[in-house]
Amino acid sequence: MQQDRINEAILKVALGFSTEEVTEEYDARDGELKLVKRKETRKEIPPDLKAVKLLLGDGDYASLSDEELEREKQRLLREFKNSNEG
Numbered sequence: 001m002q003q004d005r006i007n008e009a010i011l012k013v014a015l016g017f018s019t020e021e022v023t024e025e026y027d028a029r030d031g032e033l034k035l036v037k038r039k040e041t042r043k044e045i046p047p048d049l050k051a052v053k054l055l056l057g058d059g060d061y062a063s064l065s066d067e068e069l070e071r072e073k074q075r076l077l078r079e080f081k082n083s084n085e086g
Contacts, residue, residue: 007055014051014073018044047073 025037049066052073064072 010051010054013045013048014055015077016045016047018042049073052076 019042021041021043023037023039023041024035026033027036028034049069052069055076056072
């Protein structure tokens with residue numbers, strides 16, 4: 001179970017993801033907290049090639065260029081997608 005969660009986290013970083021952050025400011029007026037400012041921010045986290053290398057395992061991927069690693073990542077993503085569809 002723990003290893004599955006770790007693998008999912010590594011896969012998420014390898015593929016890239018987006019996250020939302022909400023910041024709220026409150027003011028105490030008349031003994032009550034009132035929201036005075038709310039800011040929502042969406043951040044796009046790009047794919048991490050080091051995480052891709054980690055997912056690829058013991059293969060000789062250290063000698064591959066970033067472009068070759070990107071092609072291998074895309075190939076693995078297609079395989080992953082096909083295995084989840086079937």
